Amino acid sequence: MGTRIIYISILTFILSLNTLAQQDKHLSMWNENAAQFNPGAVGVMDENARLLTNFRMQWLPLNGSAMRTNTFSFDTRITTSQVTESHLGIGVNFYNDQTGDSKLTTNSFSVPIAYNIQLDRKSSLSIGISPGFYSQTIGGNQTWDNQWNGTTFDQTLLNGETSLQKASSFDLGSGMLFKHKFDATSYISAGFSVNHLNPSAINYSSNGNGMFRQFNFHVSATKFDSQRRFGISPQALVTLMGPNYNILVGTYFDHELFESSQRTNYVQRSFISYGFFMRWKDAFIISAAFKTNGFKFGVSYDVNLSKLSTATRSSGGVELFLKYSIINDPNSKIGDKKLFRWKGGGGGL
Numbered sequence: 001m002g003t004r005i006i007y008i009s010i011l012t013f014i015l016s017l018n019t020l021a022q023q024d025k026h027l028s029m030w031n032e033n034a035a036q037f038n039p040g041a042v043g044v045m046d047e048n049a050r051l052l053t054n055f056r057m058q059w060l061p062l063n064g065s066a067m068r069t070n071t072f073s074f075d076t077r078i079t080t081s082q083v084t085e086s087h088l089g090i091g092v093n094f095y096n097d098q099t100g101d102s103k104l105t106t107n108s109f110s111v112p113i114a115y116n117i118q119l120d121r122k123s124s125l126s127i128g129i130s131p132g133f134y135s136q137t138i139g140g141n142q143t144w145d146n147q148w149n150g151t152t153f154d155q156t157l158l159n160g161e162t163s164l165q166k167a168s169s170f171d172l173g174s175g176m177l178f179k180h181k182f183d184a185t186s187y188i189s190a191g192f193s194v195n196h197l198n199p200s201a202i203n204y205s206s207n208g209n210g211m212f213r214q215f216n217f218h219v220s221a222t223k224f225d226s227q228r229r230f231g232i233s234p235q236a237l238v239t240l241m242g243p244n245y246n247i248l249v250g251t252y253f254d255h256e257l258f259e260s261s262q263r264t265n266y267v268q269r270s271f272i273s274y275g276f277f278m279r280w281k282d283a284f285i286i287s288a289a290f291k292t293n294g295f296k297f298g299v300s301y302d303v304n305l306s307k308l309s310t311a312t313r314s315s316g317g318v319e320l321f322l323k324y325s326i327i328n329d330p331n332s333k334i335g336d337k338k339l340f341r342w343k344g345g346g347g348g349l
Contacts, residue, residue: 026069027056028277028285028300028319030218030248031235033073036093037216038193039112039128040175042075043089049076049326058302058317067317071095075112076326085118089126105137108171126177130195135168172197175216185224185231192217212242222254229256233273250277250285257292273298281305283317296323 027033033052034041051074058067075091090113097106110132117125175193182188195214217238224231231254239246252275270292277285279302287300302317 026058026246027054027071028248028279028302028317029054029287029289029298029321030237031220032289032296032298032321032323033071034177034191034218034220035073035075035091035112036071036095037195037237037239038175038177038191038218039110039130039173040114040126040177040191040193042091042112042114042126042128043077043087044114044116044124044126044177044179044189045075045077045325047077047325047327049074050323051326052321052323054319054321056317056319067097067099069095069097077116086124087116089114089116089128093130093132103138106135107137108132108134110171110173112173114177122182123178123180126179128175128177130173130175132171132173133168134171134196135166137166170198171195185226186222188219188221190219212244215240224254230254233275235277245280246282247280248277248285249280250275252287252289287319294325294327296325297321298323 027036030037033054052072054069054071056067056069058069072094073091075089077087077089080087090111093108093110093112095106095108098104110130112128112130114126114128117127119125173193173195174197175191177189177191179187179189193216195216196211197213218236220233220235222231222233232251233254234249234251236249237246238248252273254271254273257270257272271290273289273291275285275287277287277300279285283302283304285300285302287298289296289298291297298321300319302319
Protein backbone atom coordinates (compact mmCIF):
# COMPACT_ATOMS: atom_id res chain seq x y z
CA MET A 1 0.00 0.00 0.00
CA GLY A 2 2.94 2.34 0.71
CA THR A 3 4.10 2.12 -2.93
CA ARG A 4 0.59 2.94 -4.13
CA ILE A 5 0.46 6.05 -1.91
CA ILE A 6 3.83 7.25 -3.25
CA TYR A 7 2.69 6.83 -6.87
CA ILE A 8 -0.52 8.75 -6.20
CA SER A 9 1.40 11.54 -4.44
CA ILE A 10 3.80 11.95 -7.36
CA LEU A 11 0.98 11.89 -9.93
CA THR A 12 -1.13 14.53 -8.19
CA PHE A 13 1.87 16.80 -7.62
CA ILE A 14 2.91 16.59 -11.29
CA LEU A 15 -0.64 17.46 -12.33
CA SER A 16 -0.53 20.50 -10.08
CA LEU A 17 2.74 21.76 -11.62
CA ASN A 18 1.55 21.47 -15.20
CA THR A 19 -1.20 24.05 -14.92
CA LEU A 20 -1.50 27.70 -13.90
CA ALA A 21 -4.25 29.87 -12.48
CA GLN A 22 -5.88 32.99 -11.01
CA GLN A 23 -5.76 35.26 -7.88
CA ASP A 24 -6.47 34.70 -4.88
CA LYS A 25 -7.76 31.20 -4.08
CA HIS A 26 -11.15 31.14 -5.81
CA LEU A 27 -12.72 27.68 -5.90
CA SER A 28 -16.33 26.59 -6.34
CA MET A 29 -15.78 23.20 -4.63
CA TRP A 30 -13.89 24.79 -1.74
CA ASN A 31 -15.20 22.40 0.92
CA GLU A 32 -13.33 19.47 -0.64
CA ASN A 33 -10.11 21.27 0.27
CA ALA A 34 -10.93 23.55 3.19
CA ALA A 35 -7.31 23.40 4.41
CA GLN A 36 -6.35 25.67 1.49
CA PHE A 37 -8.42 28.41 3.14
CA ASN A 38 -8.23 27.49 6.81
CA PRO A 39 -5.19 25.85 8.46
CA GLY A 40 -7.50 24.87 11.31
CA ALA A 41 -9.05 22.28 8.98
CA VAL A 42 -5.81 20.31 8.62
CA GLY A 43 -6.15 16.78 9.94
CA VAL A 44 -9.83 17.22 10.87
CA MET A 45 -11.05 14.01 9.25
CA ASP A 46 -11.81 10.37 9.93
CA GLU A 47 -9.15 9.16 7.51
CA ASN A 48 -5.47 8.95 8.42
CA ALA A 49 -4.40 11.00 5.40
CA ARG A 50 -5.73 12.47 2.17
CA LEU A 51 -4.37 13.90 -1.08
CA LEU A 52 -6.17 16.28 -3.42
CA THR A 53 -5.45 18.06 -6.68
CA ASN A 54 -7.76 20.67 -8.16
CA PHE A 55 -7.88 22.40 -11.56
CA ARG A 56 -10.00 25.39 -12.55
CA MET A 57 -10.35 27.23 -15.86
CA GLN A 58 -12.42 30.42 -15.77
CA TRP A 59 -13.88 32.77 -18.40
CA LEU A 60 -12.90 30.63 -21.39
CA PRO A 61 -14.46 32.90 -24.07
CA LEU A 62 -12.18 35.82 -23.10
CA ASN A 63 -9.34 35.21 -25.54
CA GLY A 64 -5.98 35.68 -23.86
CA SER A 65 -7.60 36.65 -20.56
CA ALA A 66 -8.81 33.30 -19.25
CA MET A 67 -7.87 32.42 -15.67
CA ARG A 68 -6.31 29.08 -14.79
CA THR A 69 -5.82 27.69 -11.29
CA ASN A 70 -4.39 24.48 -9.92
CA THR A 71 -3.89 23.33 -6.34
CA PHE A 72 -2.29 20.39 -4.59
CA SER A 73 -2.84 19.48 -0.94
CA PHE A 74 -1.83 16.70 1.42
CA ASP A 75 -2.67 16.42 5.12
CA THR A 76 -2.44 13.71 7.73
CA ARG A 77 -3.25 13.01 11.38
CA ILE A 78 -0.30 12.31 13.67
CA THR A 79 0.37 11.81 17.40
CA THR A 80 -3.20 10.83 18.30
CA SER A 81 -3.86 10.67 22.05
CA GLN A 82 -5.08 7.22 23.11
CA VAL A 83 -7.01 8.79 25.99
CA THR A 84 -8.72 11.87 24.58
CA GLU A 85 -8.43 11.24 20.79
CA SER A 86 -6.96 14.74 20.44
CA HIS A 87 -4.35 14.80 17.68
CA LEU A 88 -1.90 16.89 15.69
CA GLY A 89 -2.43 17.46 11.99
CA ILE A 90 0.12 18.59 9.42
CA GLY A 91 -0.09 19.17 5.69
CA VAL A 92 1.32 20.74 2.54
CA ASN A 93 -0.53 23.23 0.33
CA PHE A 94 0.54 24.45 -3.09
CA TYR A 95 -1.26 26.51 -5.68
CA ASN A 96 -0.26 28.08 -8.96
CA ASP A 97 -2.33 30.68 -10.74
CA GLN A 98 -2.19 32.76 -13.93
CA THR A 99 -4.56 35.40 -15.22
CA GLY A 100 -4.92 37.95 -17.99
CA ASP A 101 -2.81 39.09 -20.94
CA SER A 102 -0.20 40.39 -18.49
CA LYS A 103 0.23 36.79 -17.25
CA LEU A 104 0.04 37.72 -13.59
CA THR A 105 1.27 34.49 -12.01
CA THR A 106 0.94 33.56 -8.35
CA ASN A 107 2.74 30.72 -6.60
CA SER A 108 2.09 29.81 -3.00
CA PHE A 109 3.55 27.06 -0.83
CA SER A 110 2.65 26.53 2.81
CA VAL A 111 2.91 23.94 5.58
CA PRO A 112 -0.24 24.18 7.74
CA ILE A 113 -0.09 22.69 11.23
CA ALA A 114 -3.09 22.29 13.54
CA TYR A 115 -3.89 20.74 16.89
CA ASN A 116 -7.31 19.15 17.19
CA ILE A 117 -8.67 19.21 20.75
CA GLN A 118 -11.36 16.64 21.52
CA LEU A 119 -13.74 18.60 23.76
CA ASP A 120 -16.04 15.65 24.41
CA ARG A 121 -17.24 12.51 22.60
CA LYS A 122 -19.03 14.57 19.94
CA SER A 123 -17.25 17.93 19.72
CA SER A 124 -13.77 19.08 18.77
CA LEU A 125 -11.92 22.36 18.25
CA SER A 126 -8.93 22.64 15.95
CA ILE A 127 -6.51 25.59 15.96
CA GLY A 128 -3.93 25.96 13.20
CA ILE A 129 -1.20 28.11 11.72
CA SER A 130 0.11 28.12 8.16
CA PRO A 131 3.63 29.47 7.49
CA GLY A 132 4.61 29.59 3.85
CA PHE A 133 5.99 31.43 0.84
CA TYR A 134 4.06 33.64 -1.59
CA SER A 135 5.24 35.12 -4.89
CA GLN A 136 3.74 36.97 -7.86
CA THR A 137 5.25 37.61 -11.27
CA ILE A 138 4.07 39.86 -14.10
CA GLY A 139 4.91 38.64 -17.61
CA GLY A 140 3.48 39.19 -21.08
CA ASN A 141 3.67 42.44 -23.02
CA GLN A 142 2.37 45.37 -21.01
CA THR A 143 1.74 48.75 -22.62
CA TRP A 144 1.49 52.16 -20.95
CA ASP A 145 -0.13 55.48 -21.81
CA ASN A 146 3.18 57.22 -22.49
CA GLN A 147 4.07 54.56 -25.08
CA TRP A 148 1.19 55.62 -27.34
CA ASN A 149 2.65 57.35 -30.43
CA GLY A 150 -0.67 58.44 -31.85
CA THR A 151 -1.13 55.31 -33.95
CA THR A 152 -0.08 52.37 -31.81
CA PHE A 153 1.74 51.45 -28.62
CA ASP A 154 5.51 51.62 -29.18
CA GLN A 155 7.15 49.38 -26.61
CA THR A 156 10.61 50.69 -27.51
CA LEU A 157 9.68 53.92 -25.72
CA LEU A 158 10.49 54.20 -22.04
CA ASN A 159 7.33 53.70 -20.02
CA GLY A 160 8.48 55.79 -17.05
CA GLU A 161 7.25 53.14 -14.62
CA THR A 162 9.32 51.98 -11.64
CA SER A 163 7.27 48.88 -10.82
CA LEU A 164 8.91 45.49 -10.34
CA GLN A 165 8.20 42.40 -12.42
CA LYS A 166 8.38 40.05 -9.46
CA ALA A 167 7.56 40.25 -5.75
CA SER A 168 7.80 37.54 -3.11
CA SER A 169 7.61 37.19 0.65
CA PHE A 170 7.08 34.99 3.64
CA ASP A 171 3.35 34.44 4.13
CA LEU A 172 1.41 33.52 7.26
CA GLY A 173 -2.15 32.42 7.98
CA SER A 174 -4.07 31.14 10.99
CA GLY A 175 -7.50 29.70 11.68
CA MET A 176 -9.77 27.53 13.78
CA LEU A 177 -12.48 24.98 13.14
CA PHE A 178 -15.23 23.69 15.44
CA LYS A 179 -16.99 20.40 14.64
CA HIS A 180 -19.91 18.73 16.40
CA LYS A 181 -21.29 15.29 15.55
CA PHE A 182 -24.96 14.74 16.31
CA ASP A 183 -24.62 11.05 15.51
CA ALA A 184 -22.47 8.78 13.36
CA THR A 185 -23.83 10.22 10.11
CA SER A 186 -24.72 13.83 10.96
CA TYR A 187 -22.48 16.74 11.90
CA ILE A 188 -21.98 20.49 11.62
CA SER A 189 -18.70 22.40 11.41
CA ALA A 190 -17.86 26.11 11.45
CA GLY A 191 -14.52 27.79 10.83
CA PHE A 192 -12.77 31.14 10.71
CA SER A 193 -9.36 32.00 9.27
CA VAL A 194 -7.17 34.98 8.42
CA ASN A 195 -4.65 34.66 5.59
CA HIS A 196 -1.85 37.06 4.54
CA LEU A 197 -1.33 38.26 8.10
CA ASN A 198 1.66 40.24 6.82
CA PRO A 199 -0.26 42.25 4.16
CA SER A 200 2.56 44.65 3.23
CA ALA A 201 4.74 41.79 1.97
CA ILE A 202 3.78 41.87 -1.72
CA ASN A 203 4.53 45.22 -3.40
CA TYR A 204 5.35 46.03 -7.01
CA SER A 205 6.47 49.57 -6.21
CA SER A 206 8.08 51.45 -3.36
CA ASN A 207 4.82 53.17 -2.39
CA GLY A 208 2.55 50.13 -2.75
CA ASN A 209 0.21 49.03 0.03
CA GLY A 210 0.75 45.31 -0.44
CA MET A 211 -1.90 42.63 -0.18
CA PHE A 212 -5.06 42.88 1.86
CA ARG A 213 -5.66 40.39 4.63
CA GLN A 214 -8.11 37.66 3.65
CA PHE A 215 -10.86 36.78 6.16
CA ASN A 216 -12.77 33.52 5.68
CA PHE A 217 -15.94 32.40 7.45
CA HIS A 218 -17.34 29.00 6.55
CA VAL A 219 -19.91 26.49 7.74
CA SER A 220 -20.89 23.03 6.46
CA ALA A 221 -23.09 20.19 7.64
CA THR A 222 -24.21 16.70 6.70
CA LYS A 223 -27.42 14.86 7.50
CA PHE A 224 -27.47 11.30 6.21
CA ASP A 225 -30.28 8.75 6.47
CA SER A 226 -28.69 5.29 6.37
CA GLN A 227 -31.99 3.51 5.77
CA ARG A 228 -32.87 5.66 2.76
CA ARG A 229 -29.22 5.86 1.69
CA PHE A 230 -29.71 9.57 1.10
CA GLY A 231 -28.14 12.68 2.62
CA ILE A 232 -27.98 16.44 2.29
CA SER A 233 -24.84 18.53 2.83
CA PRO A 234 -25.36 22.33 2.91
CA GLN A 235 -22.33 24.65 2.77
CA ALA A 236 -21.56 28.37 2.95
CA LEU A 237 -18.35 30.37 2.53
CA VAL A 238 -17.84 34.12 3.02
CA THR A 239 -14.49 35.63 2.03
CA LEU A 240 -13.56 39.28 2.65
CA MET A 241 -10.36 40.75 1.17
CA GLY A 242 -10.10 44.53 1.23
CA PRO A 243 -12.93 45.99 -0.87
CA ASN A 244 -13.63 42.59 -2.43
CA TYR A 245 -15.89 39.83 -1.17
CA ASN A 246 -17.04 36.38 -2.18
CA ILE A 247 -20.22 34.74 -0.83
CA LEU A 248 -20.90 31.14 -1.87
CA VAL A 249 -23.89 29.14 -0.59
CA GLY A 250 -25.57 25.92 -1.66
CA THR A 251 -25.95 22.22 -0.92
CA TYR A 252 -25.00 18.73 -2.06
CA PHE A 253 -27.35 15.77 -2.22
CA ASP A 254 -25.69 12.40 -1.52
CA HIS A 255 -26.89 8.99 -2.72
CA GLU A 256 -25.27 5.70 -1.69
CA LEU A 257 -25.01 3.47 -4.75
CA PHE A 258 -23.65 0.13 -3.57
CA GLU A 259 -21.09 -1.44 -1.29
CA SER A 260 -17.72 -1.53 -2.98
CA SER A 261 -14.50 -3.51 -2.59
CA GLN A 262 -13.40 -4.99 0.72
CA ARG A 263 -10.23 -4.05 2.58
CA THR A 264 -9.26 -6.20 5.56
CA ASN A 265 -12.24 -6.02 7.94
CA TYR A 266 -14.27 -3.15 6.52
CA VAL A 267 -16.27 -2.39 3.39
CA GLN A 268 -16.03 0.99 1.70
CA ARG A 269 -19.16 2.62 0.36
CA SER A 270 -19.78 4.24 -3.02
CA PHE A 271 -21.60 7.55 -3.39
CA ILE A 272 -22.74 9.87 -6.11
CA SER A 273 -23.41 13.48 -5.17
CA TYR A 274 -24.80 16.48 -7.02
CA GLY A 275 -25.19 20.04 -5.86
CA PHE A 276 -26.39 23.52 -6.68
CA PHE A 277 -24.68 26.68 -5.43
CA MET A 278 -24.88 30.43 -5.86
CA ARG A 279 -21.94 32.84 -5.82
CA TRP A 280 -23.47 36.17 -4.84
CA LYS A 281 -23.80 38.57 -7.81
CA ASP A 282 -21.55 36.37 -9.92
CA ALA A 283 -22.56 32.84 -10.87
CA PHE A 284 -24.87 29.85 -10.51
CA ILE A 285 -22.90 26.64 -9.99
CA ILE A 286 -23.78 23.03 -10.85
CA SER A 287 -21.53 20.29 -9.48
CA ALA A 288 -21.34 16.51 -9.27
CA ALA A 289 -19.01 14.02 -7.55
CA PHE A 290 -18.44 10.27 -7.37
CA LYS A 291 -16.69 8.43 -4.53
CA THR A 292 -15.55 4.82 -4.39
CA ASN A 293 -12.62 2.80 -3.00
CA GLY A 294 -11.08 5.84 -1.32
CA PHE A 295 -11.11 7.91 -4.53
CA LYS A 296 -13.39 10.89 -5.06
CA PHE A 297 -13.72 12.74 -8.36
CA GLY A 298 -15.75 15.91 -8.86
CA VAL A 299 -16.62 18.46 -11.52
CA SER A 300 -18.44 21.78 -11.42
CA TYR A 301 -19.53 24.37 -13.96
CA ASP A 302 -20.16 28.07 -13.30
CA VAL A 303 -22.90 29.87 -15.25
CA ASN A 304 -21.91 33.53 -15.22
CA LEU A 305 -24.67 35.90 -14.06
CA SER A 306 -22.60 39.06 -13.55
CA LYS A 307 -22.06 42.02 -15.90
CA LEU A 308 -19.39 39.94 -17.63
CA SER A 309 -21.99 37.43 -18.84
CA THR A 310 -22.27 39.15 -22.25
CA ALA A 311 -18.52 38.97 -22.89
CA THR A 312 -18.20 35.45 -21.47
CA ARG A 313 -21.45 34.20 -23.05
CA SER A 314 -22.44 33.15 -19.48
CA SER A 315 -19.49 30.74 -19.33
CA GLY A 316 -18.02 31.29 -15.87
CA GLY A 317 -15.66 28.39 -15.33
CA VAL A 318 -14.99 24.65 -15.23
CA GLU A 319 -13.47 23.02 -12.14
CA LEU A 320 -12.21 19.47 -11.51
CA PHE A 321 -10.83 17.74 -8.45
CA LEU A 322 -9.41 14.33 -7.58
CA LYS A 323 -9.04 13.21 -3.95
CA TYR A 324 -7.69 10.03 -2.39
CA SER A 325 -8.36 9.09 1.24
CA ILE A 326 -6.00 6.78 3.12
CA ILE A 327 -6.62 4.58 6.16
CA ASN A 328 -3.50 2.95 7.62
CA ASP A 329 -5.22 1.31 10.58
CA PRO A 330 -8.53 -0.36 9.65
CA ASN A 331 -9.16 -1.05 13.34
CA SER A 332 -9.15 2.64 14.26
CA LYS A 333 -12.38 4.37 15.25
CA ILE A 334 -14.15 5.71 12.18
CA GLY A 335 -17.07 7.93 13.10
CA ASP A 336 -18.17 9.04 9.63
CA LYS A 337 -20.22 6.14 8.25
CA LYS A 338 -20.72 8.11 5.05
CA LEU A 339 -17.17 7.03 4.25
CA PHE A 340 -16.96 3.54 5.66
CA ARG A 341 -19.31 0.83 6.91
CA TRP A 342 -17.96 -2.06 8.94
CA LYS A 343 -18.81 -5.69 8.27
CA GLY A 344 -21.77 -6.96 10.23
CA GLY A 345 -23.31 -3.49 10.64
CA GLY A 346 -24.85 -2.63 13.98
CA GLY A 347 -22.72 0.47 14.37
CA GLY A 348 -20.18 -1.31 16.54
CA LEU A 349 -17.09 0.71 15.75
